[in-house]
Amino acid sequence: MYSLLGPQEPTSEKPYVGKFDVSIDLDPYGTAAPFVDAALQGINDGGLLCVTCTDAEVFASAGHLEKAFALYGGLPLKGPLSHEGGLRLILNGIAASARKYGLAIEPLLSLSIDFYARIFVRIHRSPVEVEFTSSNTMAVSTPKCEHCGFRPHLGGPMWAGPLHNPHLIQKILDMLPVIDRETYRTIGRMEGMLTTALEEDLDLVAFSKETTPNPSPSAADGWQQLSAIIPRTNPALRDHHPFFFCLNAIAKVLHTQTVPFGLFRGALRHLGYQSTRSHTKPNSIRTDAPWDVIWEIMREWVRQKAPIKEGTLSAGSAGAAIMQKSRDANKTPQDDPWLSLLKREIGEALESGQDIRDLTTKIEAALYRTSSAYRLLTKVASELNPSVDNEGGSSDINNIDCGEGTQADDTPTGAPVAKVHPNTLNIVFDEALGSRASASSSCKKIMRYQVNPRAYWGPMSRASGA
The missing domain is CATH 3.40.50.150 (Vaccinia Virus protein VP39)
Structure with missing residues (x-):
């Protein structure tokens, strides 16, 4: 196992100071x-x-x-x-x-x-x-x-x-x-x-x-x-995504069921993020997604798949603070920009309308302008991001994923990118998509994490001299 540089036998009275080579x-x-x-x-x-x-x-x-x-x-x-x-x-x-x-x-x-x-x-x-x-x-x-x-x-x-x-x-x-x-x-x-x-x-x-x-x-x-x-790695290389989180740990914060590994990876991949696992902990996720996206996935998991009972999360707890930001809790009519625009147009028509005929004309014009603007922006959004569709099959401008670092093709490099609120992301739990996110070796049946061979497995007491 070992080899020494230099002569194997000392050539003088001095002690041998050769270094190990292997x-x-x-x-x-x-x-x-x-x-x-x-x-x-x-x-x-x-x-x-x-x-x-x-x-x-x-x-x-x-x-x-x-x-x-x-x-x-x-x-x-x-x-x-x-x-x-x-x-x-x-x-x-x-x-x-x-x-x-x-x-x-x-x-x-x-x-x-x-x-x-x-x-x-x-x-x-x-x-x-x-x-x-x-x-x-x-x-x-x-x-x-x-x-x-x-x-x-x-x-x-x-x-x-x-x-x-x-x-x-x-x-x-x-x-x-x-x-x-x-x-x-x-x-x-x-x-x-x-x-x-x-x-x-x-x-x-x-x-x-x-x-x-x-x-x-x-x-x-x-x-x-x-x-x-063994080829040398770049000595200046850094690990840009160190550490991970465990699915059972973040589910415990919200007092909900743990998201299956494949479903969570599918949701991340649908949003354009990478993910993998860590060898140090089972059920772990290492990803480049920010925490606001991770918690939004968990809020959608609670809303779509595993609802929690009212009163489960005590006031002042971390889970209660996180769930307060859910799209259901924050969803009010004023949140829809198109509805707000239409209300403003109709309000101006009511204030300036002179008679019924004039008021009807102004309201019809307001409806036409709002619908035309919506169709135009929806068309632009579908051209910039054709892969994001809503349930009806047409692009929904409110569901476009403009994650960090995502740019349209015609956006100059280095230009600032608008960050969409997590509540507008289209979260899809697709296990098949999650399995495709894995490397080819992940499809093999291998023992990634071994169960301890017996109870209280670990280092024992130091051996005594007797």
Whole structure:
């Protein structure tokens, strides 16, 4: 597993100080933080550092904030995000130790498994790449929630870059079919977890699945040839959509039934947003949709599919504040712009009409102007967004999705885009559309999340010396 650079036997009285060329694996009981500095100084440029931390009660909970800050240099997150936050805390701690020695890290695979974290990083000696560390560090701050008004939370600093190298994951998945299942009895779980990790990145570009032939480097070539096995990721790359939310967690806020995974993804895709899942939590959604769209989908789920009884949500609760913004609660006649325009036109006709004939003429003119304007704008809307139709089969200007970043074809680049109120979005729960949003590997029956083998599964007490 290990190889050393330099002579295998010391040539003088001085102790041997060669560096590991292939990998150093840290797997202590508890945290690996005290051993990271020594491991970084003992590994060669391009070498692999493997880190295991079994102290999930520290890096993935809010019960030991001071301990987590002392070990990993940041505060953990609370709730379903805690395990991904723990992975990013550990990576940030490794990056902080590495940059002191002019070393940069490249995460190859970062997994939260059962009660521990398993991380593989490639080490690069590059002072230039060390400068990217600051841009790949983030402090996670949730501002005061505009939907429910609850207080903010703070976490980090933690790693803001990608958690995985997709080339490595794909090469491992390509090797699994030819591996002896009698020797490796957890191949099913490995395939499920690696597939889920591969699909986590929303910005992932399709890359070639061709297997790379194993080079047989000479001793002089060293790691330079070996590093070509796994292509390098961009050191300045950031994860633009970190973290996720759990469907059961947001359903609990509204005291309603949990939206099925496929239906929720179908609703997101119908609005033009991407979505995937996280390997750290079942029933999780990672998406580029903003929170006002997510809560509007949940309000429509309550209105269309799973109504809640009156009085279920107590006054002052987060769920009550969110449901107050539903389209049923805010729907008044004054909300329809065409009705408001018609009322104004008729009001002016009543004030200026001299007799019945004049009043009739003015009202007919008002009706004609309003209907003509509506038809014109509806025609323009259908030309700009022909894919959005109402139930009658014709385009409805009130249901056009002008999500963030969406522009008409004739809109100049960089021009401001009007943001439509979430209540005007056309929410459709289409499970078939949600299944088409998945990658081809998602159609396979794989074990993405494994049930614990027994009750109270987790780290046991430290072994005694007896």
